Amino acid sequence: MANDIQFRRPKIGPYFSRLRHHWAWNAKSLLTPGQALRDRVQGKVVLLTGASSGIGEGVADKLADAGATLLLVARNADKLEAIATGIRKRGGRAFIYPGDLTDLDECDRICQQALADHGHVDILINNAGRSIRRSIKFTVNRFHDYERTMQLNYFAALRLAMNLLPVMEARDEGHIINVSTVGVQANPARFSAYLGSKWALEGWTWVAANEYAHTNLRFSSINYPLVRTPMIAPTKIYDYLPVMSPETAVNWLLDVVITQNKRKLGIFGKGALAMYYLLPKTSESIVNLSYQSLFETPPADYVSRKARGENRVMDTAEGHNDSKVAPFRARDSQHRA
């Protein structure tokens, strides 16, 4: 059995050059961010998903203006074309690759076309995302909530990476940026489907970073707090909360492009992480308090406890009488399902 084990001499030289580059690019990003961005992306090919709206739209403009060739991906071809036209008018290079990323064949097709057109992709930004805001108890008849978030936020991102990684490896150059959320640190209630998929994406990111640390391939994750984009528009309570502006969110992503840092996490995320590990029960109580305090309209397809023949019909957490809920009727969530 022992004969089956084979060792190779590991390369440790790349760790030192990586450290040097890390400090140099972080300093550049801090002192001269505009120049640093141009130095990093001039002539590079960037495949950006979710480019038709919100954070992606802003990032597309900035990267193209800094000299990158943008390959824009989303479902809405008209919106992508309008963004690409704007970039071209300013002298930049942009191409559109419309498609529904929840279809894995579409992911393959987009990547194959992109590689045929441009030979390689230097930076893949997995930014397209779907969020669903719903309590676990209201998802008992909605397993598809979990499938939908996994399909776009996890499997599509991986499928694009699987298509592009071999060429990145062959060129020993590439950067994959996966857009995540501070929910992974804070674990807010009602986001089990969304956060499960983002946790999965982050898990993959960290393993990939560990496996490729001796190469010039880099992997990053960004943990955004709430950002004022169309994604959160349907949830009215967010109108009254201080949330990050799209401009700041775009700058966060550009900073990760420049520095290639593994994680971008703000002060709130760091605090939430510390709370979670140091005072887990207190952190749980705080989240639960906010969960109990907010009323949530159940989806129309929610089968009430009463309908299932149970005695208690008053739901104390939500304060509503769920015996009044209409029977099965498919409907999407109030956040973005």
Ligand SMILES: NC(=O)c1ccc[n+]([C@@H]2O[C@H](COP(=O)([O-])OP(=O)(O)OC[C@H]3O[C@@H](n4cnc5c(N)ncnc54)[C@H](OP(=O)(O)O)[C@@H]3O)[C@@H](O)[C@H]2O)c1
């Ligand atoms: N906004 C926030 O508060 C917040 C917080 C934390 C993390 N994030 C993350 O930030 C990223 C960007 O979100 P955003 O706020 O900019 O949202 P957004 O404005 O709603 O944009 C979402 C993008 O994803 C694309 N998309 C959705 N479904 C798709 C599909 N099936 N195939 C291809 N593209 C699809 C949309 O384009 P089409 O509709 O044209 O397909 C759109 O371009 C997401 O990963 C999100 O999870 C956002």
